[in-house]
Amino acid sequence: MNQVEVKRIVAELLPYIRYHRLDAGDRLPSERDLCTKFNASRNSVREALTALEIMRVVERRPNSGIYLQALGKDTSVDAMVMFSDAGVPLLEGEVSDFLETRRILEIESFRLACQRHTDADIERLVDVIETCERNLEAGITLAEQDAVFHLALVEAAHNQVYLRLVNSFYLTSRARRKVFFKTMEQSFRSHQDHVKLLAALRKRDFDAGEKILQQHLASVGKFWSERLQNDPNEKII
Template sequence: MSTEMWTGTESGRAVIAKVMGFMADRRLQPGERLPSERELAERFGVGRNAVREALATLASLRVVELRPQSGIYVRELRAQSSFEALVLLSSLGFPPTEAEIAQTMEVRASLERTAIELACLRREDSDLEALQQVLEQTDVVLAAGGNIAEQDQAFHLALVAAAHNDILVRVLNAFYELTLPRRRRYFAVLRRGRASHRQHHKIVDAIRARATRKGVALMQRHMETARFYWREELGGDAPAASRRPR
């Protein structure tokens, strides 16, 4: 799921970023009121239509609340906003907090286990072909000493597609969008890419054999590797995360 779906244009994304930056700089708390559309347009030097579009997007993601005849109010992000809002904020330069990263890993691990269970049960020959194609593309990138973050995302998307559950695809796609910047950092070290690729091969073998228990165990180990790394690295996001609106 791409943030382009929510913002429409690059200019729309820029105005959303300005609104979120304003909220963070002012440290606005849930329930506090934002300036009017007109005031925000003047402050940002953009048209009111652009501000209205940005606010409508943020309202749909439950970041703000638009109250007729009253104004624009900040919502409680942790309790009231959508997961897509977290993805959007990250893409606009407001990275997840340490707690959000850890909790994201917990939820994603559970969803990935469900995905491989269903993939072992439902996969078709075309799914195996798609997974094999990603493995071969990854071979090429690794042989050139490259970063396999994009191929890693493609692999997991192909795996979830093999589960033949459209809702699971949508949910996990949002997780992959959120974690892509961090995975680029992770796979900047070539040996990590090679190790992950070896695990991907074993996972595909399990799906091909419909070996559900083995596949789940392999996925658990795969996710634990990433979780262990990010437990060590979480502190690196703290300064930027401190600017996040609450």
């Protein structure tokens, strides 16, 4: 099976669904029509639909057709990453939902990290901080290293489920981080917060770290809120 072709079909089908404003329960084109539309083999189309079905994005009904499922509680977390990889813009309200969920997960992870972190966790975070400092001196933003730091912070909680969930959110925010960290000024501000967070973690001071995290993540929410107010039609990926 040509996995490259399967990924291409998925990447083109998801924007097609959003562009045509298909709702839950709407019927998608037949497999034959999808083969024609995406210039792909029948097997590749079926494989792509299977992937979408596993993630509860579509449902294939025998002798009836392919139907779009509601993107709600039953939709796989992996589907969020898949939509992001396909360049599908977030729906209204999804940005704030993403940020709210990220805040809840990271703050609780920090609480656990204060209780459970090891010397190896601290060493890993120090390495990330030092890498960020070298990058900043070279004029490189934190668009990439920001996620590395936060994931290392979550990893210090020693809860693999939390780590996987938070990682999914960071995978979906790759394009948004490039926008957020477009200026060096933002990178320096975030780095200062990261240094403070590491200091609080070392002391196992959850209260201090929580305040820093709350302010840190609130600045992200403020950035996107102001951006959307300035341009309500902007499509955020």
